[in-house]
Amino acid sequence: MLTTEHLTAEQLYATLKNIKVGGTVCHYSLKKCAEFVPIINEINELKQEQNAVILAHSYVSPEIVYGVADFVGDSYQLSKDAMTTDAQKIIFAAVRFMGETAQILNPEKEVLIPGLLDGCTLADSINAEEVKKLRAQFPNHTFVCYINTTAEVKAECDVCVTSANVYDIVQKIPNNQIYFLPDKLMGKNLVMEMHRRGVKKNIQYHEGTCYVHEEYEPSQIYEIRMEHPQVKVVSHPECRPEVCEASDFVGSTSQMLDYMLKTDAKDFLMLTECGLSARLQVEFPDKRLVGSCTLCRYMKSNSLLDILRVLKNPSDRDRVFLSEETRLKAHKCIEAMFHYTQG
Ligand code: SF4
Numbered sequence: 001m002l003t004t005e006h007l008t009a010e011q012l013y014a015t016l017k018n019i020k021v022g023g024t025v026c027h028y029s030l031k032k033c034a035e036f037v038p039i040i041n042e043i044n045e046l047k048q049e050q051n052a053v054i055l056a057h058s059y060v061s062p063e064i065v066y067g068v069a070d071f072v073g074d075s076y077q078l079s080k081d082a083m084t085t086d087a088q089k090i091i092f093a094a095v096r097f098m099g100e101t102a103q104i105l106n107p108e109k110e111v112l113i114p115g116l117l118d119g120c121t122l123a124d125s126i127n128a129e130e131v132k133k134l135r136a137q138f139p140n141h142t143f144v145c146y147i148n149t150t151a152e153v154k155a156e157c158d159v160c161v162t163s164a165n166v167y168d169i170v171q172k173i174p175n176n177q178i179y180f181l182p183d184k185l186m187g188k189n190l191v192m193e194m195h196r197r198g199v200k201k202n203i204q205y206h207e208g209t210c211y212v213h214e215e216y217e218p219s220q221i222y223e224i225r226m227e228h229p230q231v232k233v234v235s236h237p238e239c240r241p242e243v244c245e246a247s248d249f250v251g252s253t254s255q256m257l258d259y260m261l262k263t264d265a266k267d268f269l270m271l272t273e274c275g276l277s278a279r280l281q282v283e284f285p286d287k288r289l290v291g292s293c294t295l296c297r298y299m300k301s302n303s304l305l306d307i308l309r310v311l312k313n314p315s316d317r318d319r320v321f322l323s324e325e326t327r328l329k330a331h332k333c334i335e336a337m338f339h340y341t342q343g
Helices: 009-016 030-049 062-067 075-083 096-105 128-137 166-172 184-196 218-227 241-245 253-262 274-283 304-312 324-342
Strands: 052-057 071-073 089-093 110-112 142-146 159-161 177-181 202-205 232-235 267-271
Touching: 009 030, 009 062, 030 052, 030 062, 030 304, 052 062, 052 075, 062 274, 062 304, 071 075, 075 096, 089 096, 089 304, 096 110, 096 324, 128 142, 128 177, 142 166, 159 166, 159 324, 166 184, 166 324, 177 184, 184 202, 184 241, 218 232, 218 241, 218 267, 232 253, 253 274, 267 274
Parallel strands: 052 071, 052 089, 089 110, 142 159, 142 177, 177 202, 232 267
Antiparallel strands: none
């Protein structure tokens, strides 16, 4: 990533000029880069002065990813990356529940969230009280939560999973009765995958959805395949089962990038947030994107100016606060994931 102290507009433009996704939001001119550069340089100086580290989810704007981020990836990997640094302050450019995961794993560090929108359609679909009621309704089920949940929801569940390990962990859980939350579409994909693997599980799931991935339809894939017969379609397990079925590869954001790197194919349709498409255009310029992508309004509520603001003058709202009781219970849920992935 470009985290030199004194970046020039020409350097930033050279990195970002190939990005053509998400309408005008992610199109870059030399003039636009010249406006970003003084803010980027000020952030990078403050970061060093304050022993701070900036984590950026792949879905935030490219000027954050390539201008100021120390680590880029998915929420789980980023939270683990934060554990490897001696930085005392973490600026997490993503959504609040991802900052909470960083706080759960890094209790001695200060975690700040520059994004202006707190929740998202998926995480907001369930709260701790609703999980408690479901537990009373399904007392014999193991409660499995996706990492895209708040800390208070994780605190009420047994095992946390990511999009990369959900299938393997659910297969390993010794209980046949599973309640999966909050993503309905990932829950349906989970049921189908267990069936494909011949694993007998009774899986109930909650009704939440990620509005970014929910909007894709198989018809989009068929149309693109007619125009580009060689295209490889990659999708995320938060997409509808019919979409996943019609795709060449389904995986987490890091697994998608790995797949595209390893395959000889040139043309890709990426059914996920535009930030990942932008990373493809910057990091794999010999690959070609076809079709469109979708912007997540929650992820895109992070800006360079807000990162600068939380470094200079953070408010209480920008900080992640978790009670020690919630943090410890949520930590146990995440530790159960480590147990299944290491075992
Ligand atoms: S892409 Fe946006 S809406 Fe979907 S789970 Fe991530 S933060 Fe939530």
